[in-house]
Amino acid sequence: MKTTRSIVLSIAATGLVGFAACGTTFPPQDLVNARTAFARANSGPTPKTDPADLHSAKEQLDLAEASYAKDGDTQYTRDQSYLAVRKTELAEVVGRTRQTDKEKNGVVNAMHADEKQAVASTSAELGRTRTQLANQNVAYVAQGTALKDEKSRRQDAEKRAAQASADLAKFATVKQDPRGMVITLSGSILFESAKWDLLPSAQLKLNDVANALIKEDPLSKMVVEGYTDSQGGVSYNQDLSQHRAQAVRDYLVTRGIAGDRITAQGFGLTHSIADNKSPEGRANNRRVEIVVQATDPSLSLR
Amino acid sequence: MYKSLFSLVILVPLLGACGASVPPPTQRLADAQSATRSARELGANSEPAAQLSLKLADEQISQAQKAINDGDNKRAESxxxxxxxxxxxxxxxxxxxxxxxxxxxxxxxxxxxxxTNYNQGAEK
Incomplete structure (x- = not known):
């Protein structure tokens, strides 16, 4: 029984082999697959991305085709076809891998370029900031110097003013009022009665006044104001006070006070500071006031 | 007995044609196994397509080993x-x-x- 089956099997096998050798009109499925796969790969990106492996696949397909043409649907034909399918797929995969690598490199390169750009712009920014800081520093130093200059200028001015008022205090009253520093000189030490020529002794006193004023803030303006008592007419006194103020002003100019800094004005019998009924009061009202207008209120004398 | 002799007469030439004269494809077996090792090392089992290809390879290798044991070297080679x-x-x-x-x-x-660049002040 067993041998009978063997015979039947072997005959059937021989028949099958013979049938295959004669060649059917249908190519084996493996070969069909190989043709389809290659056609697909060949029309896609693979000829560009992996031409070498695709060429190997083509050679493999040619082997399969040749085997089929010569021997028909043999195991060899099928094996070669199978290899052609796999080689084709391999070419496609390798091609895609290369493409992916290329894109990755593009991204990486772009990233590096960005990074470089960022570093460059950051360092440029840093450079600008440094320059700004340096400039600011220079400005601060300059400002500091200016502040120092200003401070010492103030200190000088205060010192000069203090000295000036100390000098003046010896023979005149010096006081501070809303007009500025006011130096009041008694009329009797400057002029003879009803005259406006300076007495020789008055000139000595005025020399001290001039020296003190020269030590004053050189930018301040001065007004010499003349006043009389109430004896005599208004216009007479006005005239007298004007001349006396002018005389003092002119003398101070000859002692070195710049002419454009100092003016004279007479006020006559107005603005009395004492009672005109008593001789002492009238004597106090006869006076010349030198008003030093401070350029900066904070620099005014005490 | 006669019958079995007859079948032997028929089968022997067939076997010869099919691979009795073919030596065991040990080199091909080694090559195929080496290739599957490489695929595994490269993480073929983490990628579905690669996993399938590797599985096919493994299956065919074990079939080939069986064929070699059965003496069908030609099939094993294929x-x-x-x-x-x-x-x-x-x-x-x-x-x-x-x-x-x-x-x-x-x-x-x-x-x-x-x-990061943007946060550090670069333009987007």
Missing amino acids: LLVRAKADAELAVAQSRERGAKIAGQVAVDNSAAQEN
Whole structure:
């Protein structure tokens, strides 16, 4: 029984082999697959991305085709076809891998370029900031110097003013009022009665006044104001006070006070500071006031 | 007895034609196994397409080993040729996966870098 089956099997096998050798009109499925796969790969990106492996696949397909043409649907034909399918797929995969690598490199390169750009712009920014800081520093130093200059200028001015008022205090009253520093000189030490020529002794006193004023803030303006008592007419006194103020002003100019800094004005019998009924009061009202207008209120004398 | 002798007469030439004269394809077996090892090392089992190719290769290798044991060396050779091609495809597919991951990492890094640059004051 067993041998009978063997015979039947072997005959059937021989028949099958013979049938295959004669060649059917249908190519084996493996070969069909190989043709389809290659056609697909060949029309896609693979000829560009992996031409070498695709060429190997083509050679493999040619082997399969040749085997089929010569021997028909043999195991060899099928094996070669199978290899052609796999080689084709391999070419496609390798091609895609290369493409992916290329894109990755593009991204990486772009990233590096960005990074470089960022570093460059950051360092440029840093450079600008440094320059700004340096400039600011220079400005601060300059400002500091200016502040120092200003401070010492103030200190000088205060010192000069203090000295000036100390000098003046010896023979005149010096006081501070809303007009500025006011130096009041008694009329009797400057002029003879009803005259406006300076007495020789008055000139000595005025020399001290001039020296003190020269030590004053050189930018301040001065007004010499003349006043009389109430004896005599208004216009007479006005005239007298004007001349006396002018005389003092002119003398101070000859002692070195710049002419454009100092003016004279007479006020006559107005603005009395004492009672005109008593001789002492009238004597106090006869006076010349030198008003030093401070350029900066904070620099005014005490 | 006669009958079995008869069948032997028929079968022996057939066997000869099929592979009795073919030596065991040990070199091909080694090549195919080496290729599957490479594919596994490259992470073929993490990529579905590569995993399938590797599985086909493994299956054909074990079929080939069985065929060798059965003395059908010709069939074994055929299976091993296919197995090697499958394993090589699996290798290429694993590499493709690696390239895709590297590409994604690059894109992510690039985005992160761009963000970092922006936070540090660069223009977008």
